[in-house]
Amino acid sequence: MKICVLPGDGIGVEITAQAVRVLEALGLSFEIEHALLGGCAVDATGDPYPEATQKLAQAADAVLLGAVGGPKWDGLPREQRPERGLLGIRKQLGLFANLRPAVLYPELSNASTLKPEVVSGLDILIVRELTGDIYFGQPRGIELRSIDGVQQRYGYNTMHYDEGEIRRIGRVAFEAARKRGKRLCSVDKMNVLETTQLWRDVMNELAPEYPEVALTHMLVDNCAMQLVRAPKQFDVIVTGNMFGDILSDEASMLTGSIGMLPSASLDANNKGLYEPSHGSAPDIAGKDLANPLATILSAAMMLRYTFALEEAAQRVETAVKKVLAQGYRTSDIYEPGTQKLGTREMGEAVLKNL
Numbered sequence: 001m002k003i004c005v006l007p008g009d010g011i012g013v014e015i016t017a018q019a020v021r022v023l024e025a026l027g028l029s030f031e032i033e034h035a036l037l038g039g040c041a042v043d044a045t046g047d048p049y050p051e052a053t054q055k056l057a058q059a060a061d062a063v064l065l066g067a068v069g070g071p072k073w074d075g076l077p078r079e080q081r082p083e084r085g086l087l088g089i090r091k092q093l094g095l096f097a098n099l100r101p102a103v104l105y106p107e108l109s110n111a112s113t114l115k116p117e118v119v120s121g122l123d124i125l126i127v128r129e130l131t132g133d134i135y136f137g138q139p140r141g142i143e144l145r146s147i148d149g150v151q152q153r154y155g156y157n158t159m160h161y162d163e164g165e166i167r168r169i170g171r172v173a174f175e176a177a178r179k180r181g182k183r184l185c186s187v188d189k190m191n192v193l194e195t196t197q198l199w200r201d202v203m204n205e206l207a208p209e210y211p212e213v214a215l216t217h218m219l220v221d222n223c224a225m226q227l228v229r230a231p232k233q234f235d236v237i238v239t240g241n242m243f244g245d246i247l248s249d250e251a252s253m254l255t256g257s258i259g260m261l262p263s264a265s266l267d268a269n270n271k272g273l274y275e276p277s278h279g280s281a282p283d284i285a286g287k288d289l290a291n292p293l294a295t296i297l298s299a300a301m302m303l304r305y306t307f308a309l310e311e312a313a314q315r316v317e318t319a320v321k322k323v324l325a326q327g328y329r330t331s332d333i334y335e336p337g338t339q340k341l342g343t344r345e346m347g348e349a350v351l352k353n354l
């Protein structure tokens with residue numbers, strides 16, 4: 001069982017260290033190797049996804065990732081940006097299915113930005129397509145063009161999906177809904193974007209194969225509103241890469257913090273990359289303030305999806321629940337009456353409960 005760990009940048013280093021300790025404490029025979037991705041890789045090699053990392057990631061059964069990016073690298077040419085390394089590994093490993101569970105732990109009811117009665121029992125799964133859409137579409141660029149006789153900078157990106165890409169993520173979402181609450185909401189912007197008209201058509205074509213799942217559709221702007229109005233109406237949400245990126249950050253706050261939202265990015269054979277849904281949080285990096293629970297819960301998803309170690313996954317998830325029940329909190333989910341811990345201490349509290 002080979003795991004490639006890519007801490008990345010900013011808080012990525014601090015939070016993956018805690019998740020690795022948890023994995024090691026399980027007493028399973030993992031071979032764990034570390035490599036560079038993102039800004040740290042640019043600094044060391046000039047490439048956000050260097051060849052040595054590619055080899056390790058391809059040879060591993062699973063990848064555990066922290067986060068990449070930060071202001072230090074913002075001025076670089078687009079191809080050298082840390083985020084290109086992240087898109088690169090997702091594409092190269094064929095990780096088209098991004099599962100982002102937004103689950104409210106009852107202890108965090110007051111940390112949610114919504115009233116406890118609106119979020120109690122919240123359990124949404126966002127299924128985000130991860131290797132297509134406008135994040136990958138060609139052509140793209142910023143160039144000088146003559147427009148209305150004036151030389152101007154012109155920026156452009158291309159949104160596209162083929163029906164095969166939509167069908168395979170649709171199947172993942174229907175299967176997930178079948179195993180859960182049997183409700184699937186497909187989110188698009190079909191009223192203005194042809195790409196997402198196709199998205200809706202393909203979802204409708206798949207529906208007869210899953211008669212036990214109730215498929216509905218929602219425009220993305222309405223979905224953004226409904227998530228904060230009445231989030232419990234959702235069971236599984238399936239959407240494209242960009243909409244899923246945005247909606248999952250929004251959904252994270254219903255659970256108390258983006259530091260609580262794990263993710264699994266899977267290929268067709270459940271080889272996976274596991275990472276928290278947040279970024280490198282430069283504002284708190286290096287201060288021992290970051291919440292490591294999203295990364296630890298991502299490691300639990302790794303145990304479940306890639307290694308089929310359901311019992312070990314549940315051990316980790318139970319340890320996280322116990323830590324919250326014992327009143328331990330990092331700053332992002334702190335409220336009076338609870339005990340504030342740093343990143344490392346929170347990792348230790350999980351370890352003690354394993």
Ligand SMILES: NC(=O)C1=CN([C@@H]2O[C@H](COP(=O)(O)OP(=O)(O)OC[C@H]3O[C@@H](n4cnc5c(N)ncnc54)[C@H](O)[C@@H]3O)[C@@H](O)[C@H]2O)C=CC1
Nearest residue numbers: 067068069070258259278279280281282283284290291332
């Ligand atoms: N998967 C990845 O590697 C991602 C990378 N990024 C990159 O990260 C950098 C920063 O992006 P931002 O827009 O600031 O998003 P961010 O997710 O890094 O941070 C947004 C806010 O959430 C807080 N936050 C994030 N994770 C937290 C945690 N575990 N515990 C406590 N608080 C946490 C941060 O302190 C910040 O206030 C950028 O370079 C961006 O491109 C952004 C999103 C995902």
Ligand SMILES: CC(C)CC(=O)C(=O)O
Nearest residue numbers: 083086087135245277278
């Ligand atoms: C490079 C970005 C697409 C990363 C991100 O925000 C995400 O995957 O959630």
Ligand SMILES: [Mg+2]
Nearest residue numbers: 245246249277
């Ligand atoms: Mg994001």
